[in-house]
Amino acid sequence: MTTTGEEHRAAGGPWWWQRRRSAVLDVGLAGVSALECCVEGAVFTDRVGLGALLGVVLGLVVGSVLVLRRRWPVAVVLVALAVSPAEMGMVLGFVGLYTLAASDVPRRITAVLASMSGLGSLVVSLVRMGQHVEGNGSAMTPWFTPSMAVLMALGTTAPPVLLGLYVGARRRLMESLRERADSLERELQLLAERAEERAEWARGEERRRIAREMHDVVAHRVSLMVVHSTALQAVALKDPEKAAKNAALVGDMGRQALTELREMLGVMRASSGVPVARAAEPVVTVPEPRASVLVEEEQGPSLAELDELVGQSRAAGMTVELSVEGEGSGYGARVERTAYRVVQEALTNAHKHAAGAATRVRLARRAGEVAMQVENGPPPEGGVDAHLPSGGNGLVGMRERVLALGGVFVAGPTDAGGFRVSAVLPVGE
Numbered sequence: 001m002t003t004t005g006e007e008h009r010a011a012g013g014p015w016w017w018q019r020r021r022s023a024v025l026d027v028g029l030a031g032v033s034a035l036e037c038c039v040e041g042a043v044f045t046d047r048v049g050l051g052a053l054l055g056v057v058l059g060l061v062v063g064s065v066l067v068l069r070r071r072w073p074v075a076v077v078l079v080a081l082a083v084s085p086a087e088m089g090m091v092l093g094f095v096g097l098y099t100l101a102a103s104d105v106p107r108r109i110t111a112v113l114a115s116m117s118g119l120g121s122l123v124v125s126l127v128r129m130g131q132h133v134e135g136n137g138s139a140m141t142p143w144f145t146p147s148m149a150v151l152m153a154l155g156t157t158a159p160p161v162l163l164g165l166y167v168g169a170r171r172r173l174m175e176s177l178r179e180r181a182d183s184l185e186r187e188l189q190l191l192a193e194r195a196e197e198r199a200e201w202a203r204g205e206e207r208r209r210i211a212r213e214m215h216d217v218v219a220h221r222v223s224l225m226v227v228h229s230t231a232l233q234a235v236a237l238k239d240p241e242k243a244a245k246n247a248a249l250v251g252d253m254g255r256q257a258l259t260e261l262r263e264m265l266g267v268m269r270a271s272s273g274v275p276v277a278r279a280a281e282p283v284v285t286v287p288e289p290r291a292s293v294l295v296e297e298e299q300g301p302s303l304a305e306l307d308e309l310v311g312q313s314r315a316a317g318m319t320v321e322l323s324v325e326g327e328g329s330g331y332g333a334r335v336e337r338t339a340y341r342v343v344q345e346a347l348t349n350a351h352k353h354a355a356g357a358a359t360r361v362r363l364a365r366r367a368g369e370v371a372m373q374v375e376n377g378p379p380p381e382g383g384v385d386a387h388l389p390s391g392g393n394g395l396v397g398m399r400e401r402v403l404a405l406g407g408v409f410v411a412g413p414t415d416a417g418g419f420r421v422s423a424v425l426p427v428g429e
Contacts, residue, residue, distance in 0.1 A: 016071045026067050033091040034063030040088035059088060066092050073100040077113045084120045087128065093117060094160050101164025102171070110161070118157040125149035212397040214261075216341045220348045221257035225250050227316040227351055249315055302336035303363070303370075306343060310361060313347050319358045320347070326365030335425050338401045339363075339372055342409075345394045346374030346421040354379040357418065371424045378417035398423070 017023040041059030042052040062083050069076045077100050080093035097117060100110055126149040232246040301309075310322045331339075343361060350359050359376040395411050398421070402409040407425040414420050 022070070026069060029069075029091070029095055030064050030067040032063075033066040033089070033095070034060050036091050037063035037083070037088045040090075041086065044086045044088060062089060063092060066095060069096060069099040070103075073103050074105060074109065074113065076100075077117065081113075081116055081120055084117075084124055087124065090156070093121075094156065097157065098160035098164040098167075101161045102168035103164075104168075114157055114161045118153045121156050122149050122153035125152040208400065212341075212401065215394065215397055216344060218257060218261060220344050221253050221260070223348045223351045224312055224316045225253045225257070227318075227355065253312070301340040301344075302333075303331070303339055304336075306340065306361075306363065309340070309344055309347070313351070313359070316351065317356065318347075318351065319356075321358075321360045322363075323361070324363045324365070331370060331427050334405060335370065335427060338405055338407075339370055339423070339425060341401060342398050342421065342423045343372055343374055345398050349394055349419070349421075350374070350376040354418065356380045369424055369426050371422070373420065373422045375414065375420040376418045395421075 014020070014023055017026070037059030038056045039059070041055030041062070043055065045055030045058070046052045062079060065076055065079045073096060076092065076096035080089045080096050083089045084093065097114060100113060126146070229246075229250055232243050232250070236243045307322070310320050313320045343363075347359065347361075350357060354376045357376045357379045359374065362371075362373045362375075364371040364373075398411070399409045402423045402425060405425055407423060409423045411421045412419070
């Protein structure tokens with residue numbers, strides 16, 4: 001085999017063995033082979049007059065070569081072929097041929113060495129049987145000796161080679177299946193990681209969408225409530241009638257904020273079929289829709305409510321001018337809701353940062369698109385600051401909404417000291 005000793009030691013076995021039990025097996029086989037070669041070598045050297053001791057030493061060295069069968073199977077088979085004329089190395093040749101056929105040695109080399117081993121066994125069998133027949137003086141048919149020699153050659157060559165080929169093919173098949181299983185496991189792990197990344201991205205998108213909706217639903221109403229409460233404090237003693245009117249407006253806006261917040265929570269729960277509780281109503285189970293976005297689109301505001309939105313700002317003391325250009329209606333629910341939210345958030349920012357400033361809202365309906373612009377002037381001198389907190393997410397949320405629909409969003413200060421928010425949304429035909 002061609003595996004290095006370092007790789008096998010890393011796998012748990014000494015030197016070139018992958019496992020310790022493989023080393024024990026090879027050492028045991030080498031011991032058996034050495035014993036067999038010692039006996040046969042002693043008989044051979046004694047017969048030729050070289051002394052039995054030389055045969056024992058030669059057999060010990062030759063038989064011990066079997067311990068190298070996993071590292072150098074070709075060398076083991078060649079040694080078995082070299083000592084075959086001495087009628088020794090039966091175990092060495094048998095195990096060597098098996099190991100050679102089961103290894104990764106090219107098949108042409110295996111075929112050549114197996115043929116040489118079979119031919120050598122045939123010649124040795126012919127010689128030994130011929131000597132036996134001549135020594136006994138028995139009469140045999142002419143075809144008996146060649147037939148027995150061929151059978152013995154095939155019996156000592158074919159079984160180990162065929163068994164080695166089968167074991168090698170099975171081992172390669174198992175390795176291929178193991179590699180394929182490892183590859184599939186890596187692919188599944190990669191797919192699981194990608195699915196987790198997509199799920200994390202989807203969760204992040206859902207959190208951002210919910211944050212935008214909560215901001216748009218709550219911030220505008222609460223901002224108007226704070227503006228009205230500030231005005232209420234200023235006129236409570238001077239004009240009780242106006243103070244009462246402002247208090248009623250604050251109550252109405254608070255109820256509207258609670259209603260919109262409840263609807264938003266209902267949309268969030270509807271996507272998972274969670275029971276939704278309503279005031280003074282029994283708990284009911286909302287059937288799961290195709291997507292939470294569809295429920296959100298059905299329940300979201302539209303441009304038809306723009307007059308009411310501007311009226312609320314006017315009621316809070318802001319001077320707001322509304323102009324609508326062009327004709328058209330019935331845009332998609334997402335377009336209607338996004339356009340409404342952009343105007344709503346722009347008015348909220350005007351309440352926060354330019355209380356009392358004159359504001360102009362323009363809506364233009366064009367072919368294939370709808371445009372909106374909210375521009376406020378600088379805050380008047382001596383105006384009452386409501387001290388509304390700002391998280392800095394309003395413009396970010398508007399930009400995300402508009403870009404999600406493939407529109408254009410621009411926001412920034414004006415030369416007159418005010419602020420302008422502009423957006424253009426494509427309208428699906």
